[in-house]
Amino acid sequence: FTNELKADFAFAIVVSVIFSIIAQLNVWTIIGVSQMRGQDIANKVLPGLGYIVAFLISLGGLAFNIGNIGGASMGLNIIFGIDTTTAAAISGILGILLFTSKKMG
Secondary structure, three states: HHHEEEHHHHHHHHHHHHHHHHHHHHHHHHHHHOOHHHHHHHHHHHOOOHHHHHHHHHHHHHHHHHHHHHHHHHHHHHOOOHHHHHHHHHHHHHHHHHHHOOOOO
16 A cells, blocks of 8 residues: 555655644644643633533544554564564553553652
8 A cells, every 4th residue: 555655645644744843833832822731721711612622632642542453463473473462462461561660750
C-alpha cells in the first residue's frame, strides 16, 4: 500500500503533521494567554462543552495507551517469541508496576 503511493503518502503525512503543529500552537497560545484550563475555556464558549472536551481527551489517552500496549506486545513477540496476548498482559503489568512505583515518580 505505502509502496504504491510513495510521495503522495509522504505528502499527506507531512501536511497532517504541519496542520497538527499549527493547531496545537494555536490551542496552547489561547490557553497560555487566558491562564485558564482548556475545559474551563470550552465551558465559557458553550456551557457543558468542557466536559465533552475532557471526555474526548480521556478517550484519546486510552487509545494512545492501547497502542502502547499493542506495540510493546509486538516487540516482545518479535524479540522473545512470546504469544502477543501473553506479551500484552506482561506489558500491561509492567506498565502498571512502573507507574505505581513511588521511586519512578
